[in-house]
Amino acid sequence: MPLNRRDFINRSAVTGAGLALAGTAETVAAAPAGAATRHGHRPKTASLRVLGTTDLHGHALNWDYFTDAEYDDADHNDVGLAKIATLVAQARQEKGHERTLLLDAGDIIQGTQLSYYYARVEPITGTRSGPRHPMALAMNHLRYDAAALGNHEFNYGLPLLRAFQEQCDFPLLAANAVDATSLRPAFPPYVVRRVPVEGGPDVKVGILGLTNPGIAVWDRNNVQGKLAFPGLVEQAKVYVPRLRSLGCDVVFLVNHSGMDGGTSYGDAVPYPENASSLVAAQVPGIDAILVGHTHVERPQTVVTNEATGRPVVLSEPLMWGMRLSVFDIDLTWSRGGWQVSKVTAEVRNAATVPEDAAVARLVRDEHRKVVAYVNQVVGTCTATMSAAESRYRDTPIVDFLNQVQAETVSAALAGTEHADLPVLSQASPFSRTAVIPAGQVTLRDVAGLYVYENTLDAKILTGAQVKDYLEWSAAYFTQTAPDAPVDVDRLTGANNTPDYSYDVLSGVSYDIDISQPVGSRITGLSHAGAPIDPAAQFVLAVNNYRSGGGSNYPHVAAATSVWSSSEEIRNTIIAWVQKHGTIDPTAFGADHWRLTRAGVPVFP
Numbered sequence: 001m002p003l004n005r006r007d008f009i010n011r012s013a014v015t016g017a018g019l020a021l022a023g024t025a026e027t028v029a030a031a032p033a034g035a036a037t038r039h040g041h042r043p044k045t046a047s048l049r050v051l052g053t054t055d056l057h058g059h060a061l062n063w064d065y066f067t068d069a070e071y072d073d074a075d076h077n078d079v080g081l082a083k084i085a086t087l088v089a090q091a092r093q094e095k096g097h098e099r100t101l102l103l104d105a106g107d108i109i110q111g112t113q114l115s116y117y118y119a120r121v122e123p124i125t126g127t128r129s130g131p132r133h134p135m136a137l138a139m140n141h142l143r144y145d146a147a148a149l150g151n152h153e154f155n156y157g158l159p160l161l162r163a164f165q166e167q168c169d170f171p172l173l174a175a176n177a178v179d180a181t182s183l184r185p186a187f188p189p190y191v192v193r194r195v196p197v198e199g200g201p202d203v204k205v206g207i208l209g210l211t212n213p214g215i216a217v218w219d220r221n222n223v224q225g226k227l228a229f230p231g232l233v234e235q236a237k238v239y240v241p242r243l244r245s246l247g248c249d250v251v252f253l254v255n256h257s258g259m260d261g262g263t264s265y266g267d268a269v270p271y272p273e274n275a276s277s278l279v280a281a282q283v284p285g286i287d288a289i290l291v292g293h294t295h296v297e298r299p300q301t302v303v304t305n306e307a308t309g310r311p312v313v314l315s316e317p318l319m320w321g322m323r324l325s326v327f328d329i330d331l332t333w334s335r336g337g338w339q340v341s342k343v344t345a346e347v348r349n350a351a352t353v354p355e356d357a358a359v360a361r362l363v364r365d366e367h368r369k370v371v372a373y374v375n376q377v378v379g380t381c382t383a384t385m386s387a388a389e390s391r392y393r394d395t396p397i398v399d400f401l402n403q404v405q406a407e408t409v410s411a412a413l414a415g416t417e418h419a420d421l422p423v424l425s426q427a428s429p430f431s432r433t434a435v436i437p438a439g440q441v442t443l444r445d446v447a448g449l450y451v452y453e454n455t456l457d458a459k460i461l462t463g464a465q466v467k468d469y470l471e472w473s474a475a476y477f478t479q480t481a482p483d484a485p486v487d488v489d490r491l492t493g494a495n496n497t498p499d500y501s502y503d504v505l506s507g508v509s510y511d512i513d514i515s516q517p518v519g520s521r522i523t524g525l526s527h528a529g530a531p532i533d534p535a536a537q538f539v540l541a542v543n544n545y546r547s548g549g550g551s552n553y554p555h556v557a558a559a560t561s562v563w564s565s566s567e568e569i570r571n572t573i574i575a576w577v578q579k580h581g582t583i584d585p586t587a588f589g590a591d592h593w594r595l596t597r598a599g600v601p602v603f604p
Contacts (some may be wrong), residue, residue, distance in 0.1 A: 035331050042333060042349040043200040046342075049095040050252060050327040051088055051102045051204075054292030055150070055319035056081065057111025060134045060363045065113035066434075066448035078351040079320040081138040082363075085356035087324045087348050088142055094540060095328075101197050105292030106150025106256035108135050110166055110322075113447060117370045120157040120568070123157060126166040136167035141362055148209035148254040149174040150292060154219040155453045156225065173209020173254060176235040180228045189239055192248060202581050203331060203338050205250045206243030210235060210279070211269040212256050212293060214264070217549045217557075221455070221566075231271030232257055236283040243285075246440060249338035250287050255279065257293030259301060259314060264373060264501065266552035277303050280312035287340045291316035300345040315345035323347040325496060368561050374444035379577035382584045385436040387449070390429035391492045391499060392477075393603055396589030397436060397449065401427040402494040402506035403588040404576045405541040405569065409604040412563045416563070418539060423458075424466065425541040427501050437584060444576060450570040452500075454543035461489035464534035467525055468554045469503070469511060474580060475513045476502035478562045482597040501551040505540075508532060508593060515597040543569060 042277050056464055059080040064071045071079045092100045116125050124133045132534050139147070153161050165187075166170050190209065196201040213229040223229075232255060243251050251543035258274030264275065272278065276291045282305035288464035291298065291314050298316040305312055317323035330342040385397040410423050434449045461469065478494045480486060491514070493499070510525045525532045542556060544564070549557035565572075577583060595602040 009506070015489050018354035020112055022125060035499065039383045039594065043197055046195075046197045046203055046331045046333075046338060047095075047099065048195045048203055048205070048250070048329050048331075049091060049100045050288070050290070050329065051100060052105060052254070052291065052315065052317060052325040052327070053084055054105035054256075054317055055107045055133065055295055056104065056321055057107055057152070057319065058109060058115025059112055059133060059320045060114060060138045060228065061367055063386055065370060066444050066446060068375060076351060077248055077318070077349075077355070079322055080350070080355070081135070082355035082359040083350035083353060084321045084324055085138075085142055085359045086353040087350060089356070091324070091326055091348070100419070101145045101193055101195070101205065101207075103145060103252075103254050103290055104147035105290045105316075106148045106312060107148065107292065107319075108134065108139075109161075109449075110152035110155045110453060113374050113444065113454060114367065114370045116453070117373060118366070119160055121373065122369075123160060124163045124167065126163045130365070133167055134366040136164060137362050137366075138359050140169045141359060144168075144170040145193055145426055146171050146173055146207050146209065146254065148172075148256050148292070149177060149187060149211040150256040151160065151212045151215045151218055152223050153211075154215050157222045158521070161445075166280070173207070174211040174326050174555060175208055176210050176213065176230045176232060177215075177232065178228050179194070180226055180372050183228065183436065186227055189235075190243060192243070192370055193245065194369070199322075200333070202258075203250060204246075204248045206246065206248030206251050208236065208239050208243060208251065208253045210253065210257065212273060214273050217265045217268045218545055219582050220548045221544060221564075229269070232275040232279050233282050234271070236279050236286070237545050240283050240285045240598060241570045249331065250340060251285055253289040254278065254294045255288055255289055255290075258296070259291055259298065259316070260294070261393045264551050265352060265549045268549035268552070268557060276314055276526075277301070280314060281306050281559055284308045284346065286312050287329065288312065288343050289314045290325060290327075290346070295319040297347060299325075299347045311343070313343040313345065317347050322350055324350065374442065374447065375439050376443050376518070378443050378446060379441045379580070380582050381436050381438055382582060382586070383439050384438045385583075385585055387429055387431055387434040390504075391432070391502065392488055393594060394591045394593050397434065398427050398429060398504050398586035399588045399590070399592070400436070400583065400585070401425075401449065401573070402504070402541075404457060404573050407504060407576075408456060408565075408572055409539060409541040409563060413458065416562070418460070418562045420505060421460070421539045423539045423541060424505050426503040426505055426543070426546060428503055430500055432499070441583065443574060446574050447570055449535055450573060452543075452545070452570075454545050454569050455567060456565045456569050456572065457541075457542050457544055457547040458539050458563040459542055459556055459561050461538055461540050461555055461559055462534060463532040463536040463538065463557070465555040466508065466532065466538060466540075467522055467534070468514075469556065470505060470522045471519050472553050473503045474512045474514075476517040477512065477521075477595070479517060480514045480597065482515050482600065486602055503546070504593065505551070507538070509592050513596050513598070514602065523599075
């Protein structure tokens with residue numbers, strides 16, 4: 001008896017690669033390779049369409065849970081699966097439902113308060129009891145054929161991920177997520193789908209999923225000793241030939257890995273973070289790749305395979321359901337089988353269509369529950385705090401983050417051998433739109449300040465290492481001569497450094513001279529009013545992403561850990577507000593750092 005989808009997924013999770021072949025059993029039976037039409041003539045051409053989303057990050061609806069309103073941005077994008085559903089319906093209608101596949105490239109279950117709620121507040125437990133995950137509800141309704149795992153799928157731990165996997169009617173693929181002991185696949189590596197051709201043999205499509213090796217760094221606490229993550233190129237070289245040996249006419253990859261070859265974690269793991277172009281160039285036999293992870297829009301990129309000279313088409317749609325990638329694949333019958341003759345890709349804009357009412361109704365109750373949850377009042381604030389200038393000015397809102405983190409670590413170390421060490425803290429300007437209003441403060445106000453599920457660590461650094469740490473952070477700024485005009489939008493994000501890779505430290509005072517080259521910018525570094533002693537020891541309150549090597553900061557990944565917590569920093573901040581009742585920016589909003597040029601403040 002053929003396996004149904006959920007049985008295939010559950011058994012594959014237990015037995016690994018042994019059931020990868022069984023995935024083909026759920027597809028419809030193909031006509032024999034030599035089959036002809038009822039008129040005696042085999043069709044000479046065929047075509048199919050592959051639709052793709054990526055980095056949905058918990059966006060089921062076009063809603064911003066931090067502003068409690070429909071999502072909007074400077075480009076007036078729309079988000080969410082309810083919008084994507086309309087684009088999918090249109091694309092299927094154009095091509096034919098039976099000739100259209102729908103895939104996702106990962107990062108599904110983290111990113112909004114909707115997804116957070118069903119991971120931490122009322123966590124899903126699987127299909128037989130407890131709540132249903134709204135992303136599983138919506139994606140099942142859209143009839144996704146498969147999805148690759150993203151790195152953020154591991155943020156809430158493996159039990160939560162397994163529960164989500166159980167609720168999905170489609171396989172979650174990750175050929176390079178393997179059991180740390182046996183090295184067998186921990187998730188299905190691939191699935192095979194058959195696309196019917198009227199009067200002729202079906203087109204056999206092999207779909208290979210690859211996730212990001214950086215999971216070993218970013219979610220070390222959740223995966224260490226349990227899973228390992230080999231490189232994308234290495235695993236594609238294993239599985240692409242396997243799919244071809246199974247008779248796949250089309251090999252389509254779904255990669256949670258960008259195109260540029262770069263890496264944010266240095267040499268913490270020996271495989272690149274953004275390897276999709278390398279996979280296309282170095283692994284023969286691939287026709288197209290749906291790309292995710294980097295949150296950029298790349299409608300169509302063509303990479304020539306180094307071994308075959310054949311083009312490989314890559315496409316990355318914009319995140320959160322803002323765009324849908326559409327791959328059109330043409331085939332011709334040649335040498336006794338289907339041969340890919342042409343692949344094109346484009347993206348379609350979710351803001352151009354209305355939402356699908358059926359998807360909106362499907363997750364309506366879950367949505368309303370979360371709206372009520374995020375609008376509960378947790379405290380008050382004596383003055384408005386905004387993150388709008390936090391990238392380039394010392395602002396009370398980031399100081400508030402550091403204050404809470406430093407207090408938490410200091411309390412945890414009380415009575416230990418490290419109790420007398422000065423505690424510093426790092427925080428990043430995660431959101432440019434975060435605001436803590438004067439007056440009543442809701443949970444969503446605080447949650448909007450810290451948008452990631454990071455936890456808190458405490459590590460020992462020397463004064464010299466603190467200086468190195470700050471120099472690394474200061475590379476975020478574009479070198480600007482003392483007499484040059486300053487454009488704040490061009491001042492930050494040098495070399496495409498994201499805001500979350502820039503750190504502000506509390507507990508020390510310092511200037512960043514942006515007229516100087518990278519590595520020579522930190523001046524006036526002091527602690528408690530005196531120049532910092534390079535040999536002195538400090539405790540750094542640091543999020544687990546940075547502590548594990550995220551953004552490749554020096555020293556911190558290898559530093560001695562003296563304390564860590566499994567509680568999310570966001571919840572720690574919320575608890576602080578609930579305990580104290582009132583946030584008073586004057587209590588912690590002093591200026592500790594500034595940008596200068598040749599000793600002159602950039603922003604007096």
